[in-house]
Amino acid sequence: MIRRSAPGKLYIAGEYAVVEPGHQALLVAVDRFITVRVTPAEHTGRITSALYETRYLTWYRSPDGTVVVERQSNDYVVSAIRHVEQLVREGGGELRFFDLDVHSELAEPDGRKLGLGSSAAVTVATVRAVAGFYDLPLDDLAVYKLAVLASEAVQPVGSGGDIAASAFTGWVSYTSPDRRWLHEVRERTSVGDLVRSPWPHLLIRRLDPPRPSLRVGWTGTPASTPQLVAGVRARARGGADDAAYSAFLRDSESCLDALVRALEEDDSRQVRQQIGRSRHLLTRLGATSGIAIETPRLRRLVEVAQEHGAAAKGSGAGGGDCGIALCLPGTDVPGMCSAWEAAGIRPLDLSVYSRPEDAP
Numbered sequence: 324m325i326r327r328s329a330p331g332k333l334y335i336a337g338e339y340a341v342v343e344p345g346h347q348a349l350l351v352a353v354d355r356f357i358t359v360r361v362t363p364a365e366h367t368g369r370i371t372s373a374l375y376e377t378r379y380l381t382w383y384r385s386p387d388g389t390v391v392v393e394r395q396s397n398d399y400v401v402s403a404i405r406h407v408e409q410l411v412r413e414g415g416g417e418l419r420f421f422d423l424d425v426h427s428e429l430a431e432p433d434g435r436k437l438g439l440g441s442s443a444a445v446t447v448a449t450v451r452a453v454a455g456f457y458d459l460p461l462d463d464l465a466v467y468k469l470a471v472l473a474s475e476a477v478q479p480v481g482s483g484g485d486i487a488a489s490a491f492t493g494w495v496s497y498t499s500p501d502r503r504w505l506h507e508v509r510e511r512t513s514v515g516d517l518v519r520s521p522w523p524h525l526l527i528r529r530l531d532p533p534r535p536s537l538r539v540g541w542t543g544t545p546a547s548t549p550q551l552v553a554g555v556r557a558r559a560r561g562g563a564d565d566a567a568y569s570a571f572l573r574d575s576e577s578c579l580d581a582l583v584r585a586l587e588e589d590d591s592r593q594v595r596q597q598i599g600r601s602r603h604l605l606t607r608l609g610a611t612s613g614i615a616i617e618t619p620r621l622r623r624l625v626e627v628a629q630e631h632g633a634a635a636k637g638s639g640a641g642g643g644d645c646g647i648a649l650c651l652p653g654t655d656v657p658g659m660c661s662a663w664e665a666a667g668i669r670p671l672d673l674s675v676y677s678r679p680e681d682a683p
Contacts, residue, residue: 325455327683328356329448330676331429331439332488333539333647334639336582336601337497339608339616340575341482342552344501345524347579350488351495351537354676355428355437357444359452364420370400372425373434374445388418399442400425402473403449409514410469411457421456423449436545437671438644442478443485446470455683466490467527468518472509475502481552487527493677494532496583500525533586535594535649537675538633538656540668542620544643551640555612567611574604591651595634598649602636609641616641624668631659645671 330352337348368390371379381393382401390404400423408418425448429441450469454461461469467490471483482499500522509517578600585593602617602625609616617625621637624646628635632654638647646668650656660670 325361325452326358327448327451327455328358329444329451329489330492331355331441331444332485333439333645334484335647336598337575337579338605338639339552339555340572341484341497341499342556343572344499346572346576347496347498348482348484349496349579349583350484352488352492352676353439353673355439355673357429357441357448358426359448360424361421361452361456364422366420368420369422372400373427374425388412397477399446399474399477400449402476403446403470404453406469406473406514407450407453407459410518411459413513413515416457423452437541438546438639440485440489442474443470443489446474447486447489451683463491464527465518472514472517475505491527491529493675494530496528496530498524498526530583530587532675534589535651538648538650538659539671539673540624540646540648540663541671542618542624542643542645542668544618544620546640546642546644551614551642555608555614571604571608578604594649595651598634598636605637605641618643620668621646623666624663627662627666628659631655631662633659
């Protein structure tokens with residue numbers, strides 16, 4: 324049996340801007356995981372997951388060897404299997420049948436997602452597990468690229484930042500690639516060549532852990548990242564609002580440069596200032612697009628954290644889900660968490676997760 328896990332993620336700053344090629348974000352991987360187990364099978368394979376209404380899917384192979392699911396499905400797991408097996412096939416490897424089991428810690432028992440990037444984590448975990456089954460060595464960058472290719476085939480909206488955090492782990496500075504270039508070249512380029520080639524604008528850098536500790540609050544309201552991102556981009560780009568959107572992108576880039584530098588230099592004053600600036604930029608973008616990125620409960624989460632000495636903002640696309648607090652020196656963490664609970668915000672028992680360098 325091959326067993327591989329991938330962590331969830333949270334955005335620290337750079338949301339929405341990072342969707343545009345060449346713009347950056349700061350993310351962390353967190354210590355809740357999706358785990359994928361692969362075991363050999365014969366003649367057919369089965370994918371088991373609580374994410375499916377039927378709890379499992381049975382798959383076969385088409386005459387050319389491609390994975391075919393019994394019920395029409397092009398989800399992240401199936402897409403990840405297909406892309407890894409294409410790499411195996413290009414290398415002359417023999418395809419085999421297997422059963423694949425998915426276990427997730429990124430949702431509540433009732434199925435509500437916590438906003439920790441389950442789609443990215445399941446894609447990364449599947450890529451790692453299927454590659455392990457075929458004894459295919461992949462470094463973190465190759466895992467990221469295969470997972471992006473698999474995800475783009477299912478839902479071509481997003482930056483890939485969640486995939487980068489899940490693949491590299493720890494604190495990750497991420498600049499998104501040119502996906503228009505990717506869409507154009509993938510039609511005429513093999514998977515192996517795409518994985519080996521440099522991608523325009525792409526930059527992924529794992530940072531040393533900064534001094535401020537991270538605390539996370541959950542509003543209890545799930546949000547749809549693809550819908551929010553598509554809605555904000557559609558309303559904020561073009562026409563009279565195009566200049567404001569361009570200004571948002573420039574200001575976000577400046578903010579991220581300053582925030583990463585402040586974290587690396589342990590400059591608490593600048594960390595607080597740039598987290599506040601990132602929050603303000605997102606609030607202004609929400610006003611421009613007419614979409615509430617910071618909901619009333621997220622606003623209260625931030626206010627409570629600030630009252631107790633932390634630098635805080637919403638995390639990710641907003642509209643619900645989580646907010647983050649960077650606990651600078653002097654932060655009253657127990658008081659903040661108690662006040663969150665009194666406001667109906669649940670503190671999540673999460674820590675930043677960094678995979679050991681020698682782990683698969």
